Amino acid sequence: MKIIAGSSNPDLASAVAKLCNTELARVQLSEFPNGESRVVVTETSIGKEAVVLQSLSSPVDRHIVELALLSDAVTRMGVTELTVVVPWLGYAKQDKVFKPGEPLSVKVVAQLLQVAKYSRVITFDLHNQAIVGFFEIPVVELSARPLFLQHFRDSLDLPHTVVVAPDAGAVKSSTEFARELGVQTVYMDKKRDLVTGKVEVVGISGRVKNKHVLLVDDNIVTGSTLLTTSEVLRKEGAMSVRVGVTHHMWVPGVQEKIEKSGIDEIVVTDTVDSSEKLKVKSEKLKVLSVAGIIAEELSR
Helix, strand or coil: CEEEECCCCHHHHHHHHHHCCCCECCEEEEECCCCCEEEEECCCCCCCEEEEECCCCCCHHHHHHHHHHHHHHHHHCCCCEEEEEECCCCCCCCCCCCCCCCCCHHHHHHHHHCCCCCCEEEEECCCCHHHHHHCCCCEEEECCHHHHHHHHHHHCCHHHEEEEECCHHHHHHHHHHHHHHCCEEEEEEEEECCCCCCEEEEEECCCCCCCEEEEEEEEECCCHHHHHHHHHHHHCCCCEEEEEEEEECCCCCHHHHHHCCCCCEEEEECCCCCCCCCCCCCCCEEEECCHHHHHHHHCC
16 A cells, blocks of 8 residues: 655654554646646555545645645556545534525635545545535545544643633533543633624633633634633633634734733644644654554555
8 A cells, every 4th residue: 555645744644654654656746837837756656545635724725636646646547446545524514505606615625635546535634524514435434533632631630620611612622521531611601793893702601710620622713712711711710721723824913912921831733744834942842653543544
């Protein structure tokens, strides 16, 4: 089995290949003078089974096209069993139509991806479970939760720890995470001004004073919710605030804001490559690798 890496996350692809006792196929990825993506698979022998790994991170549209071209190239080389690993599924947050004239963007992307002849798609911690239904081929949704559970079990005083659900959308996932960790859940009630976008916390269901607080989410883009929530929790007397997020988008300025905030630690994974995006050296940041989880799934 050969693993083909797109340009979005080559370090993760290399780690997966090593764990699978295989090598990355040789490819050339570049651009034509007119801005079009150019893909050439220079590996002489691919075989019948292959894996293409590509996160749909920034620049998202370019990475989508590159993934499709890589997949078509190896299919033309004789691959009949093609698995695509998309650790972060771009457009996943655009999973609803909020007003007339808007597309259902993530469904469109799912349809675009299926132009290539995939056997299955492997991804991580989708923003909405309904996204699986937008695909007509098998989708395996893996989770980084075991990595976070192990990390926080090893680093926290669990009898004095609570998981906080920062909004209604996080209640289910936060409650499940707290149950697996063996701690209590506290719920926050918030309202958002639809004009200004400002978020106001109007209630908390339990005590966080003298507690270590955990916040878990599937992704962080601007960090506004986490930053607002951590400020409130600190004012309520939380001993520490720690965050577990699968997908960190590395939008400029976000990590700098976290460094200056009341968040003590943010634990993320390498579903999105940070090697060229992290401009600030951070003592608060911990990056866990999902390579082992991907390799285990591929070995099946």
